[in-house]
Amino acid sequence: MELSKYVVGRVDSIFYIPDFITAAEQSFLLHQVNSAPSSKWKTLTNRRLQNWGGIVESNGLVPQPLPSWLIKVTEKISSVTGLFPSPINHVLVNEYLPGQGIMLHQDGPSYFPVVAILSLGAPTLMRFKPHLRLIEATKDLEKAPENTSVALLPGSLLIFKDAAYQVSDYLHGIDESREHLSMFRLKTVADFQVSNTHLLDPKTSILQQNEARVSLTCRFVPKLRRNFIKL
Ligand SMILES: O=C(O)CCC(=O)C(=O)O
Numbered sequence: 243m244e245l246s247k248y249v250v251g252r253v254d255s256i257f258y259i260p261d262f263i264t265a266a267e268q269s270f271l272l273h274q275v276n277s278a279p280s281s282k283w284k285t286l287t288n289r290r291l292q293n294w295g296g297i298v299e300s301n302g303l304v305p306q307p308l309p310s311w312l313i314k315v316t317e318k319i320s321s322v323t324g325l326f327p328s329p330i331n332h333v334l335v336n337e338y339l340p341g342q343g344i345m346l347h348q349d350g351p352s353y354f355p356v357v358a359i360l361s362l363g364a365p366t367l368m369r370f371k372p373h374l375r376l377i378e379a380t381k382d383l384e385k386a387p388e389n390t391s392v393a394l395l396p397g398s399l400l401i402f403k404d405a406a407y408q409v410s411d412y413l414h415g416i417d418e419s420r421e422h423l424s425m426f427r428l429k430t431v432a433d434f435q436v437s438n439t440h441l442l443d444p445k446t447s448i449l450q451q452n453e454a455r456v457s458l459t460c461r462f463v464p465k466l467r468r469n470f471i472k473l
Pocket residue numbers: 334336344349359368414457459
């Protein structure tokens with residue numbers, strides 16, 4: 243796939259692929275997520291999550307096999323994007339109710355620096371903000387790093403890598419709000435106005451989140467740790 247035609251925003255290492263999966267695939271995945279035993283959910287104050295593939299520790303992943311429904315979708319992500327050096331071995335499922343979000347953060351150094359996020363359920367807006375260190379490092383250049391935002395619609399795949407991912411460059415997060423301003427989004431997702439105007443309040447151009455959003459954050463952890471059993 244020619245990824246360059248999916249670049250969005252002002253950071254050239256963020257890609258947005260609309261309709262990456264069909265409506266039937268979305269329902270299937272949502273069904274699988276919602277069929278997990280309640281003990282699989284970890285509840286945080288502003289979202290809840292399921293961890294698949296094993297526990298990521300500072301010195302690597304203690305691996306557990308992914309279930310077949312996740313292998314299928316992660317293989318598709320890997321083969322279509324061609325960005326992962328090995329099969330994706332870790333998936334975080336996040337669920338955000340209206341008004342929930344995830345604060346601006348950077349993913350840890352344990353992951354290979356490409357992340358693919360599949361969105362299900364309600365739409366939302368993800369923000370990217372340059373890290374202070376990046377602003378400092380480039381302050382003498384003509385083109386200063388800028389904030390950018392990307393609307394994430396159900397069925398879409400967001401990919402970010404390199405500059406948008408690296409520990410020192412950009413932070414990403416989702417506001418804890420039911421209403422996301424469209425100001426940035428209209429500039430970044432070219433076809434949004436045409437195909438998805440029903441998501442917008444016609445007067446205010448606000449993106450409303452009225453239902454739960456579920457995301458699958460798919461990554462590859464290169465370093466594996468084994469559980470040693472002492473004899
Ligand atoms: O839910 C999302 O779209 C983002 C999740 C995320 O950034 C993370 O799990 O590190």
